[in-house]
Amino acid sequence: MIKVSSSKLxxxxxxxxxxxxxxxxxxxxxxxxxxxxxxxxxxGWVSQLVTLQKSGIEIVLVSSGSVAEGMSRLGWxxxxxxxxxxxxxxxxxxxxxxxxxxTSFKTHGVHTAQILVTHDDLSDRKRYLNARTTLSTLIELGxxxxxxxxxxxxxxxxxxxxxxxxxxxxxxxxEADLLVILTxxxxxxxxxxxxxxxxxLISQARAADPALxxxxxxxxxxxxxxxxxxxxxxxxxxxxxxxxxxIVGGRLPAVLDRVYAGEDIGTLLVPDETPMAARKQxxxxxxxxxxxxxxxxxxxxxxxxxxVSLLPVGVREVAGSFSRGEMVACVxxxxxxVACGLVNYGAEEARKIAGVSTDQIAERLxxxxxxxxxxxxxxxxx
Numbered sequence: 407m408i409k410v411s412s413s414k415l416x417x418x419x420x421x422x423x424x425x426x427x428x429x430x431x432x433x434x435x436x437x438x439x440x441x442x443x444x445x446x447x448x449x450g451w452v453s454q455l456v457t458l459q460k461s462g463i464e465i466v467l468v469s470s471g472s473v474a475e476g477m478s479r480l481g482w483x484x485x486x487x488x489x490x491x492x493x494x495x496x497x498x499x500x501x502x503x504x505x506x507x508x509t510s511f512k513t514h515g516v517h518t519a520q521i522l523v524t525h526d527d528l529s530d531r532k533r534y535l536n537a538r539t540t541l542s543t544l545i546e547l548g549x550x551x552x553x554x555x556x557x558x559x560x561x562x563x564x565x566x567x568x569x570x571x572x573x574x575x576x577x578x579x580x581e582a583d584l585l586v587i588l589t590x591x592x593x594x595x596x597x598x599x600x601x602x603x604x605x606x607l608i609s610q611a612r613a614a615d616p617a618l619x620x621x622x623x624x625x626x627x628x629x630x631x632x633x634x635x636x637x638x639x640x641x642x643x644x645x646x647x648x649x650x651x652x653i654v655g656g657r658l659p660a661v662l663d664r665v666y667a668g669e670d671i672g673t674l675l676v677p678d679e680t681p682m683a684a685r686k687q688x689x690x691x692x693x694x695x696x697x698x699x700x701x702x703x704x705x706x707x708x709x710x711x712x713x714v715s716l717l718p719v720g721v722r723e724v725a726g727s728f729s730r731g732e733m734v735a736c737v738x739x740x741x742x743x744v745a746c747g748l749v750n751y752g753a754e755e756a757r758k759i760a761g762v763s764t765d766q767i768a769e770r771l772x773x774x775x776x777x778x779x780x781x782x783x784x785x786x787x788x
Contacts, residue, residue: 419668424583426464430573434590435656436471442478452510454662468573475499517549522556535731570636574643585644588656593673613645613675645677697726697734706738715778718759747785750776
């Protein structure tokens with residue numbers, strides 16, 4: 407039996423008021439169980455999201471609903487199984503979905519941006535970094551990115567499987583602190599409440615608890631591909647970068663306001679590690695190094711004692727063939743490994759800027775992607 411901890415207001419408040427949220431809303435909610443986009447509900451969530459943004463929370467929205475909205479527009483009563491029909495429904499539905507989000511946010515003077523991705527986009531390191539840079543820029547500009555899987559071109563072999571998984575991967579991508587999954591259930595129960603009316607709502611648990619999947623079941627609704635099991639797996643994925651996950655009923659009044667207030671609603675699944683500790687563990691777990699940067703003594707001391715980023719000026723030599731975003735080893739003048747990290751420039755670019763100050767990068771390359779060769783958040787010092 408899983409040990410369910412009582413939710414403390416202070417702990418929930420601390421998690422909820424983290425810097426960056428990814429909010430995922432499912433098809434059943436968005437389309438009122440397939441009756442077409444629920445404009446009133448969407449307006450309510452948008453109003454709450456704007457309030458959160460004004461409170462200092464950075465928001466990324468992961469929106470399902472393109473296939474369900476397409477089905478509604480085409481008059482289809484059941485979700486098609488043929489890939490070409492799913493793609494057609496997604497193409498039709500995406501038009502209305504994006505227009506609705508844009509119009510609703512515009513009433514509050516907030517801009518939105520459409521981001522369509524496939525699994526290939528997030529598995530290819532270069533496209534992954536490009537997506538992260540684009541999302542980071544939009545967030546800095548105060549724009550709310552609206553992310554969805556690119557169902558019009560995706561195939562079974564490269565799909566995420568469900569938007570809960572997409573939400574978790576976007577949480578990892580933008581290094582969010584909290585993934586909020588709005589669903590048609592109040593949260594996660596110890597058993598299926600439709601079959602066992604005495605089943606208790608789980609207030610809080612560890613995302614990594616193996617007992618959760620056994621309680622979650624496996625089936626989703628008629629409109630979407632996910633179910634409670636996919637939400638648990640999403641929480642486990644999100645926890646890899648140290649993010650907590652809140653699974654909560656999207657139809658609850660002022661649900662996002664109440665999550666922000668730390669109210670004891672829904673199910674909070676917490677990671678075992680803090681965001682930075684989890685990320686450092688992930689970085690340290692890379693076994694394959696694509697190249698080697700030889701540092702001068704000053705750079706070694708700065709990394710070991712100050713926890714700073716690695717700047718090009720501290721690099722003596724660049725060895726190997728690597729691309730932007732790949733893992734490289736950092737060694738001192740004696741050849742002893744002192745760190746490893748994800749590099750911001752490819753090998754040829756790194757050779758051109760090795761040993762130069764940050765203000766000379768543009769002169770050497772003709773452009774500046776990042777002022778650091780490796781950012782401190784992407785480096786592990788041994």
